[in-house]
Amino acid sequence: MAQQEKNLFKFPKFNELIIHEDDNLIVINKPPFVASLDARGGDEVNILRLAKNYFPDAQVCHRLDKDTSGVLLIAKNPETYRLMSIEFEKRRVDKTYHAIIGGTHVFENLVVDLPILNQGNKNVTIDRYNGKPAETIFNSIKYFKQYTLVECKPITGRMHQIRIHLATQHAAIVGDAMYRGKPVYLSQIKKRGFTLSKDQEELPIMKRFALHSKAVKFTLNGKEYAFEADYPKDFATLLKQLEKFDS
Numbered sequence: 001m002a003q004q005e006k007n008l009f010k011f012p013k014f015n016e017l018i019i020h021e022d023d024n025l026i027v028i029n030k031p032p033f034v035a036s037l038d039a040r041g042g043d044e045v046n047i048l049r050l051a052k053n054y055f056p057d058a059q060v061c062h063r064l065d066k067d068t069s070g071v072l073l074i075a076k077n078p079e080t081y082r083l084m085s086i087e088f089e090k091r092r093v094d095k096t097y098h099a100i101i102g103g104t105h106v107f108e109n110l111v112v113d114l115p116i117l118n119q120g121n122k123n124v125t126i127d128r129y130n131g132k133p134a135e136t137i138f139n140s141i142k143y144f145k146q147y148t149l150v151e152c153k154p155i156t157g158r159m160h161q162i163r164i165h166l167a168t169q170h171a172a173i174v175g176d177a178m179y180r181g182k183p184v185y186l187s188q189i190k191k192r193g194f195t196l197s198k199d200q201e202e203l204p205i206m207k208r209f210a211l212h213s214k215a216v217k218f219t220l221n222g223k224e225y226a227f228e229a230d231y232p233k234d235f236a237t238l239l240k241q242l243e244k245f246d247s
Contacts, residue, residue: 011031011034011045012031014028014050014051014053014054015054017029017030017031019071019227019228019229020227023076024075024076024077024079024080024220024221025073025074025075025076025080025220025225026051026054026055026058026073026074026076027071027072027073027074027216027227028047028071028072028074029069029070029071029072029229029230029232030047030064030068030069030070030071030072030213030229031069031232032066032067032068032069032208032232032234033066033067033208034046034047034066035047035066036048036060036062036063036064036066036072037060037063047060047072047074048060051074055076057076057077057078058074058075058076059074059075059078059081060072060073060074060075061073061074061075061081061084061085061088062084062088062093062157064213065160065163065211067208067209067211068097068209068211068212068213069211069212069213069229069231069232069235070097070212070213070214070229071213071214071215071216071227071228071229072213073216080220083220083221084218084220087218087219087220088157091155091156092218092219093216093217093218094153094215094216094217094218095153095154095157095213095215095216096151096152096153096213096214096215096216097151097152097153097154097162097211097212097213097214098141098149098150098151098152098211098212098214098231098235099149099150099152099162099166099173099210099211099212100147100148100149100150100173100174100184100210100235100238100239100242101147101148101150101166101171101172101173101174101181101210102146102147102171102172102173102174102181102182103146103147103148103170103171104143104144104145104146104147104148105140105148105150105169105171106140106143107138107139107140107148107150107169107171108139108140109137109138109139110137110138110139110169111135111136111137112135112136112137112138112165112168112169113133113134113135114126114128114131114134114165114168115127115128115129115130115131115132115133115134116131116132116134116158116159116160116161116164117130117131117132118132118158118159122159122160124158124159124160124164125164126164126168132156132158133156134154134156134158134161134165135154135155135156136152136153136154136155136156136161136162136165137152137153137155138150138151138152138153138165138166138169139151139153144242144243144246144247145189145246145247146188146189146246147174147184147242147246148171149239150166150171151214152165152166152211160178160179162211163176163178163179163209163211164179166179167179167180167181173209173210173211174206174209174210174238175204175206175207175208175209175210176209176210176211177209181209183204183205183206183207184204184205184206184238184241184242185202185203185204185205186202186205186241186245187202189241189242189245189246190241190245205234205237205238205241206234206235206237206238207234208234210235210238212229212231212232212235213229214228214229215227215228215229
């Protein structure tokens with residue numbers, strides 16, 4: 001983990017991340033600034049490695065971007081991993097994300113159906129001819145003066161899907177520089193009483209893009225499961241500041 005990220009984030013113990021555990025599954029609230037899987041040739045801490053230290057047969061069932069927090073499913077045995085892979089592949093896993101976006105946007109069951117082409121090296125683009133099908137449903141949850149809290153339901157699971165689909169609506173996630181999302185500074189929303197000393201540089205309220213995997217629902221071995229993950233501190237703090245100064 002880069003030194004800057006270490007300064008931003010105190011790494012928790014794996015067992016403190018667990019929302020649910022049974023004989024087949026571990027469900028965690030993934031923190032930001034931690035990759036889901038091993039990077040090629042990398043030796044940085046990641047969720048898969050932490051999970052295997054906790055339970056040697058653990059396999060991560062899906063991935064969240066390094067900066068994305070929230071619900072992440074981990075299988076404890078090969079059969080559960082196989083069954084969950086089928087559920088994801090057949091699009092039977094109901095996934096709900098929350099994002100904070102720039103601007104006031106009224107999304108009421110807005111369906112964005114734009115194919116995504118993975119160009120490699122973590123770069124994706126919208127490509128109607130060569131891209132793979134990608135569909136996301138958006139609903140606005142809460143409006144602020146300059147920002148909107150949005151529910152995002154990806155039907156497919158392409159890389160950066162929610163991020164790029166929002167960007168196509170001129171509604172980039174705050175702090176998502178890759179898709180021209182601008183960070184939120186307290187000085188922007190708190191017009192009065194905000195001061196910085198002369199040589200002090202202002203940092204954004206949230207030091208990553210504001211995307212959180214809020215809830216997951218699925219069926220496994222005939223049993224229905226539903227899990228929710230609380231907002232991490234940085235996401236909750238940004239919302240609190242928007243409610244206080246941008247409502």
